[in-house]
Amino acid sequence: MKIDSIPKEDSFSQELLDNEIIWFTARNRREVNLEIEKLKTYGFETLRIGIDCAEFNTKKGSKWYDWLIPTLGQSFNLELCFDNFSKTDGMSICPKQALPEIVEHFIFKHGKCFSVVELWRNPSDRKKQDSVENIFSDEVVFTTTWAKYLGKKVKLGKIREADFEWITKLISSQFLKNIECLEVDKEERDLWETNTMFYERTLRSLFHAKGVSAKIFPNENSNMLNQLSKGIA
Structure with a gap:
């Protein structure tokens, strides 16, 4: 079984895994249990677990996740990161269930296994121009509102410079x-690192002007998960 993004070194730390998403891509329960014991030996308390929505919408995939999440939840605090698009180029998804579902x-x-939901905007949506009147048609917006209502803390992940217009519309709303x-x-x-700091500063200024308290972090040094998890029942 391959677990993506786990460092191979013997001396990795919780801080490293705060920035890494773990993908349990094979359905081998014995190997998952062995990996759990390994992570517990290193003293990990929190894991970011990737949820492949395309895989979930298969019969075996949904059963796999329904076993995996409570199994991991017995040993770790979890943050679920929902990847709502196919990892295979050119593969279209005809979901049985949409992202909100x-x-x-x-x-x-x-729900007892996790307190934080991270949502990624589908990259294909970035090619579309959402009108100001129709921004709430974006399923990420609806899913966020619903998850918040159900008592979960919500992060938006995979935000890039191309999302600037979309984010500014959400600020206004x-x-x-x-x-x-x-x-x-x-x-x-290579594509936009030089613009990232300017992008972050601009968003922070807009957030401050509009009274938005959401924090902005680059994924290379974010430790928000531990901060969000503290004091949560």
Whole structure:
């Protein structure tokens, strides 16, 4: 079984895993249990677990996650990161359940295992121009509102420079008051790293002017998960 993003060194720390998303991509329960014991030996308390929505919408995938999340929840505090698009180029998704329904499923069935939901905006949506009148048609917006109503803290992840217009519309709508933090994606360093600091400063200024308390962090040094998890029942 391959667990993506786990460092191979023997001396990795909780701080490292705060920035890493773990993808349990194989359905081998024995190997998951072995990995759990390994992580417990290193003293980990919190894990960011990737949820592949395309995989969830398969019969075996939904059963796998319904076993995996409570199993991990017995040993760790979890943050669920919902990846609402296919990892295979050119593969279209015809979901049985849309993102709001998937997140609702995890909250209703496994809500005691996690307190933070991280949502990623589908990259294909960035090609579309959302009108100001129709911004709430974006399923990320609806899912965030619903998850917040159901008592979860919500992060927006994978935010890039191309999302600036979308974010500014959400500021004007006051929607971002539902968000704990935004995580700016720095994975594509060569494309826009030089603009990232300006992008972050501009958003912080806009947030301050509009009274939005959401924090902004680059994904390379974010430790928001531990901060959000403290004091949560």
